[in-house]
Amino acid sequence: MKFSKVVLLIALLLGGAYILLNWSGFDEFLASYSVNRVQGLQDAAEKGDAKAQYNLGLVYDRGVGVKSDESKALKWYRLAAGQGYAEAQYNLGMMYFFGKAVAQDNIKAYRWIVLAADQDLDAAKQAMEELKKKISEPQIATAQAAARAWKQTNNK
DSSP, rough: HEEEEEEHHHHHHHHHHHHHOOOHHHHHHHOOOOOTHHHHHHHHHTTTOOHHHHHHHHHHHHTTTSSOOHHHHHHHHHHHHHTTOOOHHHHHHHHHHHHSSSSSOOOHHHHHHHHHHHTTTTHHHHHHHHTTTSSSSHHHHHHHOOOOOOHHHTTT
């Protein structure tokens, strides 16, 4: 009986890690992705299309059809997140959480994840709960205030 409980616990921990590490939307995007779309995404992203910016961020983040480049991924996530694109806000938050192409910053991570969670993104809601366990109440309050200020400034 003890063995099965240990196996179940390990499976749950791995499942949680998979959710945290398997950032929002990538599986669906990858399934429909074509290497020939990179230029089309680039063109649309440069014209300000938030979804294209997010998808281009994914392309560079994962190195699909291009060489992986965290700095370029960060650029495109920031642009899409700045337009209120929930998946980009979540992924930007995760970049801050893991310190990918930026200094690790739990307050900025929490701020962006809160903004995505406020748009009903399930992965962001789950990440928010996990982050609450890792940061202090004053840090949470600071991040929430920053999220509210962002919403007011950006009319979201």
